Amino acid sequence: MTDIAERPADGRWAGLAALIGGACIIACAPILVRLTGAGPAATGFWRMAFALPILAAMNARAARDAFAPPGRAALIAGAMFALDLVFWHYGIALTSVANATVLANLTPLIVTAIAWIVFKQRPERMFLLAVVVAVSGAWIMAAAKGGAPGKAPLIGDLSSAATALWYALYMLAVGRARRTDGAMRVMFWSTLSALPILVAAALIMRERLLPLGLGGWAACLGLGVVHVSGQGAIAWALGRLPASTASVVVLVQPVVAALLGWMLFGEMLGPWQAVGGAVALAGIVLAQWASRPAKAQAA
Structure with missing residues (x-):
């Protein structure tokens, strides 16, 4: 894939394919987190530490000025992603799986609201409906899974809700950084800036x-x-x-995670989980239809 920062109209489908593929890959992360044995923030630190040399090599090949001082948006993205990892891991540990999943998946609502209020990007009514449908599907899946209340439900709920905010700000910051920088440059600097926050949280x-x-x-x-x-x-x-569109599409993650849990750990999928997965996918498809370029909608 060519590492560019523009948004060509004919590249929309390539972007959508990359987004779905990336979301499916990220769905593997919770399984690996279970196997590390390190603390929640420490696990996030090692995730970034192992990624950094790979990103440095890819970044060096992508552009001559790869290691020039980064823009503010890339650094903000790294800080937001570090907070996302810390709050998400602790949310899972302190509240029920259902609550942690539902609250963390409120990201599309937050991204849409911020884009509307701050950046004056008013969404179409059909897109708002798609967001509600997709989030509802994630809620149905989480509610069907249930789980124990957790060690500290209130703190865990607040932590999980904060996760949605941090990831929403991360996506907005990356989107802003990508207007001027390539993906590998943004990834390298955001990963590097996340490391000190994660190690500080672990300590x-x-x-x-x-x-x-x-x-x-x-x-x-x-x-x-x-x-x-x-x-x-x-x-x-x-x-x-x-x-805003990307935040809805990444809700494919809980669907893929549920399928992986079934295949790898024998975690059976109940009928309501299947219904929730279908509703979430329907919301994702509807969001793509609602956010098509104006020319495509007219056609």
């Missing part, structure tokens, strides 16, 4: 810093590869698609 929370055994280190390496390929594809797609 403050007194987490276990090192993974458990070779299997834990292999899982951290896998997370690094997932970050480069999955988030890299999403960052590339954000150069061709609006952040």
Whole structure:
């Protein structure tokens, strides 16, 4: 894929394909997080640390000025993504799986609201309906899965809700950075800026810093590869698609994660989970239809 920052009209489908592919890859991350044995923030640190050398090499090949001082948006994206990882991991640990999933998947609502209020990008009514349908599908899946209340439900709920805010700001920041910089440059600098926040969080929370055994280190390496390929594809797609549209499409993640849990861990899919997955996918398709360029809608 050519690493460009423009949004050519004929590249919309390429951006959509990259976005879906990246979301499917990212869906593997929770499985690898289970296997690291390190603390929540520490796991995020190792994810970034293993990804950074790969991104540095790819960034060096992408442009001559790859390591010139970054723009503010790329640094903000890194800080937001670090906070996203910390709050998401702790949300899972402290509240029910259902609550953590539902609250963290409110990202499309937040992205659409910020784009509307701050950037004056008023969404179409059909797109708003698509957002509600997609988020409802994720809610049905999470509610069907249920789970124990968690060690500290209120704190866990707040942490999970904050996750949606941090990821929304991350996507908006990446979308803004991609107006002037290539995807690999944005990924490199955002990853680098996330490292100190993650290691600071791990030390403050007194987490276990090192993974458990070779299997834990292999899982951290896998997370690094997932970050480069999955988030890299999403960052590339954000150069061709609006952040509001992208935030809806990435809701394919819980659907893919549920399928992987069924195939790898024998976590059976109930009828309501299947219904929720179908509703979420319908919302994603509707969002794409509603956000087509004006010429395509007229045709």
